[in-house]
Amino acid sequence: MSFRSGFVSIIGRPNAGKSTLLNSILGEKISIVSPKPQTTRNVVRGVKNLDGCQIVFLDTPGIHKGKGLLNEFMVKQAVSSIRDVDAVVLLVEADRTVSEDDLYIIKALERLKCPVLLGINKVDRVDKRLILPIIDRYTKMYAFKDVIPLSALKGEGVELLVNTLSALLPEGPKYFPDDVLTDVPERFIAAEIVREKVFIFTREEIPYSVAVTIDRFEEKKEVISIAATINVERDSQKGIVIGKGGAMLKKIGTAAREDIEKLLASKVFLELFVRVQKEWTKKPGALKEFGY
Numbered sequence: 001m002s003f004r005s006g007f008v009s010i011i012g013r014p015n016a017g018k019s020t021l022l023n024s025i026l027g028e029k030i031s032i033v034s035p036k037p038q039t040t041r042n043v044v045r046g047v048k049n050l051d052g053c054q055i056v057f058l059d060t061p062g063i064h065k066g067k068g069l070l071n072e073f074m075v076k077q078a079v080s081s082i083r084d085v086d087a088v089v090l091l092v093e094a095d096r097t098v099s100e101d102d103l104y105i106i107k108a109l110e111r112l113k114c115p116v117l118l119g120i121n122k123v124d125r126v127d128k129r130l131i132l133p134i135i136d137r138y139t140k141m142y143a144f145k146d147v148i149p150l151s152a153l154k155g156e157g158v159e160l161l162v163n164t165l166s167a168l169l170p171e172g173p174k175y176f177p178d179d180v181l182t183d184v185p186e187r188f189i190a191a192e193i194v195r196e197k198v199f200i201f202t203r204e205e206i207p208y209s210v211a212v213t214i215d216r217f218e219e220k221k222e223v224i225s226i227a228a229t230i231n232v233e234r235d236s237q238k239g240i241v242i243g244k245g246g247a248m249l250k251k252i253g254t255a256a257r258e259d260i261e262k263l264l265a266s267k268v269f270l271e272l273f274v275r276v277q278k279e280w281t282k283k284p285g286a287l288k289e290f291g292y
Contacts, residue, residue: 005054005172006086008165010119013101016091017121021152022046022059025162029263030182030189045183047176053166054174058085087145087168088116089161094134094149095125098141106142115145115168119161124151186264187217187226193259194228194272197252202240209233210241211280215273224264227271231280238274249274 010018023029026046044059090109092102109116118138123131135147146164150157176183191212198210209232216227230252232238242249249272257270 002171003052003054003174004166004169005056005175006169007056007058007084008087008089008169009058009060009085010089010091011060011105012091013099013105016093017152018059018091019044021089021091021119021121021150021158022057024152024155024158025057026181028181029259030184047180047182048162049178050162050166053169054176055162055165055169056175085114086170087114087165088112089119089165090116090144091119091121091152092134092138094120094123094131098137103141109142116142117161117164118142118144118147119157120147120149121152123149124154124156187214189263190214190217190226190256190260191228193263194230194252194256194270197256197259198230198241201248201252201255209237209280211277216271219266223267223269224260225269226260227273229273229275231275231277233277233279235276238276241274 010021012018022044025048030044030046046057046059048055048057088109090105092098118135120131120134120138131149135149138144139147145168148157148161148164150161152158182189191214195210195212198212211231213229213231214226215229216225218225230241232241240248241252243251253270253272256272257268260270261268
């Protein structure tokens with residue numbers, strides 16, 4: 001029996017549920033999630049093994065017509081991820097109308113030669129009778145290989161999506177061993193989890209101005225010792241992240257440590273620091289330093 005394998009890029013506008021879908025496919029949280037758009041900034045790879053098949057999924061930043069150096073970086077990351085892959089999943093939301101961003105993405109798909117599946121996410125939020133008109137609207141704009149309604153959050157339709165993709169992949173090698181879930185380093189995931197907690201617990205103005213760097217990642221006998229710095233753009237943001245008497249920073253640290261411990265299956269000692277790096281999102285040197 002032949003073995004099939006390949007790379008599949010999950011694309012869509014901000015907040016379409018791409019990271020939630022990847023985590024649902026893998027059964028593990030490797031990509032951070034928050035209700036705020038533009039949570040994912042880098043391409044994150046996750047490996048799904050099936051009988052006779054291995055799929056390497058690429059979770060990408062939301063594609064949108066945004067401005068600024070950081071936004072440009074994220075859109076470039078997402079658009080470049082659809083080159084040289086074996087299939088693409090365009091994820092759209094059942095409870096939102098077709099937007100300018102969707103049209104922008106569909107235009108980018110026109111140059112592709114690989115199959116593109118349409119995943120209609122968040123179907124649990126709408127009347128099922130509304131799904132057919134949504135399918136009709138999108139299929140008039142692009143010749144999708146298949147259309148799969150799903151709920152990434154509840155797991156509905158996810159298995160069907162994976163099985164449909166596996167049938168489309170070419171014969172190929174096993175790119176990763178069976179026990180590898182992602183090729184992303186553990187220290188990167190730790191930094192992302194800290195950033196996720198900042199997204200979740202702080203006010204609207206903070207998330208887009210936050211970058212997390214890992215200063216120490218030491219694996220000892222019974223504990224992994226991590227020191228991370230939360231970088232913000234303004235002194236006022238530093239005050240919000242720290243909170244009264246350090247309460248917010250403690251809340252962020254506790255939640256992040258619990259998630260990192262689950263992921264690494266080890267006791268974790270986590271130290272957090274906050275630093276002001278003025279207007280780092282507008283400085284190419286700072287963007288590079290923070291991995292963007």
